[in-house]
Amino acid sequence: MDSSELAEFLSTCRARVSPDQVGLEPESTRRRVPGLRREELARLAGVSVDYYTRLEQGRSRSASVDVLDALAVALRLDEAERQHLFNLARPEPAKRKRRARPQRVDPATLRLIETLDEVYCPAFVLGRRLDVLAHNRLAGALITEFRTLPAPRRNQARFVFFDPHARELYGDWATVAADTVAMLRLDAGRYPDDPQLSALIGELSIHSEEFRRWWSDHKVHQRTTGAKAYRHPLVGELTVEYQALHPAGDADQTLFVYTTQPGSDSETSLRLLAHWHDQKRPDIPLETQ
Numbered sequence: 001m002d003s004s005e006l007a008e009f010l011s012t013c014r015a016r017v018s019p020d021q022v023g024l025e026p027e028s029t030r031r032r033v034p035g036l037r038r039e040e041l042a043r044l045a046g047v048s049v050d051y052y053t054r055l056e057q058g059r060s061r062s063a064s065v066d067v068l069d070a071l072a073v074a075l076r077l078d079e080a081e082r083q084h085l086f087n088l089a090r091p092e093p094a095k096r097k098r099r100a101r102p103q104r105v106d107p108a109t110l111r112l113i114e115t116l117d118e119v120y121c122p123a124f125v126l127g128r129r130l131d132v133l134a135h136n137r138l139a140g141a142l143i144t145e146f147r148t149l150p151a152p153r154r155n156q157a158r159f160v161f162f163d164p165h166a167r168e169l170y171g172d173w174a175t176v177a178a179d180t181v182a183m184l185r186l187d188a189g190r191y192p193d194d195p196q197l198s199a200l201i202g203e204l205s206i207h208s209e210e211f212r213r214w215w216s217d218h219k220v221h222q223r224t225t226g227a228k229a230y231r232h233p234l235v236g237e238l239t240v241e242y243q244a245l246h247p248a249g250d251a252d253q254t255l256f257v258y259t260t261q262p263g264s265d266s267e268t269s270l271r272l273l274a275h276w277h278d279q280k281r282p283d284i285p286l287e288t289q
Contacts, residue, residue, distance in 0.1 A: 005189070006088040007058045012218040013075045014041050014056075021076065044074035063089045080186055080222035087189035103127040105134045109247040109255060113139075120270045122240070122258040125247070129187060129197045130156040130180065133253065138270065141277035142232065142258075143169070157184055157200065161208045171229025171237065181214040182221030189220070223254070235273050238266035 015035035022036070022044055036044075042052035047067055054060040068089055072082040105125050113123040113136040122142045124135035132146040132154045140147065144165060146154045153159070160166050160173075160180045170176045184201065191197055204211040223244045230238050240258040247255045260267040 004058055007056050009085065009088055009218050010056045013077065013081070017075055022074065041074055045070040080220045084186055084189045084220040103131065103133055103252070105253065106248050110134060116257060117274070120267065120274055124256055126156055126254045126256065128191065128194070128252050129200055130183060132156055137277055138274050141273050142230065155200070156180060157204060161204055161211055169230055169232065171231055176228070177210060178214050179221050179223070181211060182219045183223070185215065185218065186220040186222060232269070232273065234276060235269040238269040240266065
C-alpha cells in the first residue's frame with residue numbers, strides 16, 4: 001500500500017463531498033473543514049472512526065474489499081476513481097510490478113488505424129505514461145506528426161504542456177490538460193514503481209505550474225467516449241467525437257478513434273486536411289517506436 005498517496009487521495013475526495021450530497025442534516029454552525037468530516041465518512045462507510053482515521057493517516061496497512069467498496073460508495077467515486085482507490089490500497093504483488101520491455105502495437109491494430117485513414121477517421125494508440133505508440137496519417141495531420149519527433153517527445157502529456165502548438169490547437173486547452181493530468185494520475189496508481197513515469201511526472205512538475213496545481217487535486221480520469229474541439233491552423237475549427245478502445249484486451253494500450261457527423265463542416269474539414277496531407281507528406285511507418 002502506498003500510504004501517503006492513499007491518505008492524500010482519501011482526504012481530497014472527502015473534501016469534495018458536501019454533507020447534503022449524502023443526505024446529512026445541515027448544521028446551524030459553520031463547518032471548519034470542507035466536505036465531510038472523518039467521523040461522518042466513517043459512519044457512512046460502516047467502519048469505526050479510529051479505523052478510518054488510521055487508514056487516511058497511512059497507519060493501517062490493509063483494507064478489505066468490502067471496506068474499499070463502502071468507501072467508494074460513500075465518497076461517490078466514479079469507476080476510474082474507484083479503480084484508483086483499489087490500486088492505491090491493494091497494489092499487485094511485487095513480482096507482478098513490471099516491466100521495462102518496449103511497448104509494441106499489434107500488427108492488426110496498425111492495419112486497422114491505417115484503414116481508418118480511408119474513411120477520414122484520425123486514430124492513434126496511447127500506451128503507458130501516455131506515450132504515443134502509433135497513429136495514422138490523418139491523426140498526424142490533425143494533432144502533430146509524433147513519428148518525426150525524438151523518442152522522449154512522443155508523449156501526449158509532453159505535447160500538451162510543452163508544445164506551444166497544443167495551446168492553440170485545442171478548443172479548450174485547460175480541460176484537455178487537466179484530463180491529461182488525471183489520466184497520468186490513474187497510471188501512477190497502477191504502476192507506482194515505474195521509474196519512467198516518475199521521471200515524467202517530475203519533469204512536468206518542475207516546468208509547469210499548471211501541472212503542479214492539477215496534480216495536487218488528485219483527480220483521476222479514464223477516457224471512454226466524448227467530444228473534442230480543435231482550432232487547426234489550416235482548416236479552422238472542427239469538432240470530433242471519440243471512442244477509446246483497448247485493442248486485443250490490452251489494458252496498457254488505448255486506441256482512440258475520431259469520427260465526425262456525416263455532412264457536417266467538421267467532416268468537410270477533415271477531408272480537406274487529409275487531401276492536403278497526402279500531397280505534402282511522404283509515407284512513414286505508423287509506429288512511433
